[in-house]
Amino acid sequence: MSGCPARYDGELGYWIVDNPTEAREVLLDPATFRPDNAVLAHTPLSVKALRVLSAVGFALPPTLANNAGESHRPIRAAVARFFSPARVAGVEPLARELTAARVAAATTALAEGEQVDLVQAIAAEPPALVVLDMLGLADVDVPALKAWSLDSLELFWGWPDEDRQLELAHSAAEFYGWLRKRVVQAAEDDLFGVLVRLGLTDEEVCAVAYFLLIAGQETTTQLISTALHRTIGRRPADVVEEVLREASSVPTWRRITSRPAAIGDVELPAGAPVLLGLSGHGGPADLAFGAGIHRCLGAGLARLEARVALECAADLLATVRLVEEPPMIALLSFRAPKRLLVGLQPG
Template sequence: MKQPPSKEEQGLWEQILDYSNRANPYPLYAQLRSAPVTKLADDSYLVSTYAEILSLLHDPRVSSDPRRNPQALAAAAAAAGAPGAADEASPEEVSEASQSFLLRDPPDHDRLRRLTMRHFGPPNAPRRVTDLEPRMLEIVTELIDDMEGRSRVDLVEDLAYPFPVSVICELLGVPAEDKPRFRVWVDRLLESTDPNLDAETRMQRQREAGQDLNAYMGELVAAHQKDPGGDMLSAMATDDGPEGRMDTEELVSVGLLLLIAGHETTVNLISNGALTLLRHPEMLQRLRAEPDLAIPMVEELLRYEPPVHFVPFRTAIDDIDIAGTTIPKGSAITLALAAGNRDPRHVADPDRFIPDRPNNAHLGFGSGIHICFGAPLARLEAQTALTEFARRLENPRLVEDPPPYRLSPLLRGPKHLEADIDGVLAADHSGAP
């Protein structure tokens, strides 16, 4: 049996993708930044420095539509459950309607995003997120109350995962009893990003999970169309705004985007945040004494330990000259957001965690037209969870450092985060809104 290549034989990108480096890829990112743009073995391009990433996130010559790139097209077809996706996919197999606005270019992207935002934020639904704040606090309180009487907790399973899942389900109108069902499918979809799997296995897992998720969301959309409630999915399904409403296939694709992205990245943000605070107990004490510190602290966490490390499968639709390199038209581009966040040309002392760092223009939510749609919700969830974690758990201590990480190099965070605690303090919400 052929042995895997040694570290010396691996290229830098291969080392970054290697699971053995998942716990601390940042020294490798530092090496990567020595060349802002790197051409990889498959003729795609990797961009790793802050200014260049930011430029490309705003560049109309960079497309997010997978139909413009064979690698991205196959992955999108598999995730959508298209037949034969493990071998070859055609643009026809990834219909425009089956793509969320995350995978579209203007003007279609702009239309779908506007139709979704009408029911999520200003000006039409200005309190959709802020009105959830009391319920968020209630959910976190219940989860931490359940830790009482235990000397060891898993901050992923007991807090970072169930909290944002509960919030997004209530926001969208997903029945609570369905949470275990879609967790299996989402986990399978994310595991398919493991670069150690062969391409056929990755595509097979994506296709299977995509079929199940699409079927489930199709049933959910039909139920909300027939019997709408006060949730966001019902609002989109019965929209009577000036631009009309999404068709059923568009509702399914947008619903899946909101369901998956609406909790998966926040799970990592909260678990990475808890891990960082456990590694910096003086900052944990500060947060306990200064709850308002949570606001800038979450911004620093989005820079220092972001939940999303890479934006893959962008495509150059024209030649792009950047940092002394020409990225040819038709080339695939990957943006290394986490490497850019620690670019010393952007921030001083980039490898230090400074909760009240000034002028923190991070890439944690991306930028440009595809900037994270759910950023206001994720910020509030992380602020709530981490503040209550700091307030209520007595003397939390890491059991294992580094903890085991999830397989995905794109969505990076602990799979489990065990901590020993001396007890759970009573909730005190006297100053809560």
Template structure:
């Protein structure tokens, strides 16, 4: 591993996105709590520091978790204002006493029995997606798994689990475009006309969601039904903006991150000689390997917190209100916790000790669903297409946003 100056880290650079490990190692070793002038955030890169922060929601607040990185331009603000775009405190950005109620809704939808019961449905969705992959391979000789299998399966699964499929009147292409635009708008560095164009897509998404949650008499047991029945601690019903914010977050967080996870896993498995074929022959090997990919290459690479009072982290004094960037991907490669972290070792004793799904009060509600989807997708895809190989035409570009990293293309062909 080559040493690099800590000051040279650019979290949005394509070079960093392709190979962030040297920069993360330099930060952990030399400056584990570093102020980043490009983002205005304090970078926290060591495992123990991040773990302690996640487990201390009283002193490290989640209020800034989904804020835009920088200030929007006036034209962008006007676009968002036209649809009354608002993301009030609900799930990831909620440190108040109302968080527990929102969390219970998610737990009921994604608890272990619900995930186990969903396996046949997920297998059916994956089989249908693989039919599409095979059609594309037959017609074109190549297929991009990142924009077909890895994208479509999480969308279809999420809509069915949330019982939204009958209420959704737009296609996956539209939902994906809206979600991509929202990620880049809030976690990227768009400027000028690009920022305004992304805002238009995010606004269209939000307006559609507002109409969706406004529909009368949603079915009990569905997400919309649960939101309609939910009461805040003061007894008040949820407003339209609160319901829209929950669904906005669930579609993006529940689908896009799983899409990015599956794209990364497919690319890694295809790059490792013989691994794809091994999974076809030994499907039980998929689950432990999946855990290691989550440790080393999590789809959510960072997450944010803000200090609620003056604190000291790794010897650095931080004032109240200091915005922090918890480098989740860096913690998975911390040699103080994981021996030989650059190697994927599926049967390491602490294979599930990573922080890729967060920890504590705000741990990802869909963690077990994501694990199950990854297992089903990898098992079924390798079994059905055991001779699949990565095309030499696969572009190396990565999604390079503040908190999200994944291959933009996984072009495959038959071997």
């Protein structure tokens, strides 16, 4: 646990808060530590990238993660109904069915002498299919959603150069264009229909859906990937909670001071960008999902899906070995194995 409540990192450009107690206190004070920078691009976007986004009307007005205003509560309440404890519990059979089928296919491939990427084989698609079911969204190209999600995470939390930014901006624009079409096609009881009936503008509906469809499945895929990595060749208990404490897929999150503020005995000026350590600093597992009015709405779902994945894959994980050191997704606020290539253990 860090002894310094806040320190400035000139390379990152943030005040770093690693102490879990201080990080939680910051999250519980959204009036002082506002979420206005929560979904801004960490690497400023080039003019060319901005033009690509502007051409499709891309906009991220305050809705959920980046909203501390009066509109936050009704939007959050509308979305929270999709993730009630009863709905989360009710989706476990689907999560188990989807995961078990993929584990069976991976087990067969391994038995036939193939190497298998556990991220793509097991962790990638079930969280997307589950959250789409919960949100009432059918006819979604899941591989496209997965690609859009990874590209958007890199665009907003990575360090892409101008050429890469342009590629990522085209992907984000394609995703946003698809969202706009889904608003027009909204059913009464799906995510888009509920938000339209709430009186949100098209831009606000798209902003909610943009990050909800990413966070609702890609961060869970990454949580499962890390849990699978830690379990290869062994059968430890409580891996999900261990990962959340030590190596969450969302290890940091951002805030900005609305006025001069103190973190411990460190004085910050107004407008100071703050990077909070949510995992890996001796804090509780639950801090990985944030705290206060912006706590992750899908916390219970993520825990359930990760637990189901480990239960379904337990026998397979006990018999495989890593073929290579996993390449990593390593962004400002997202970290997980990009690939987990395994083969059967010898003998």
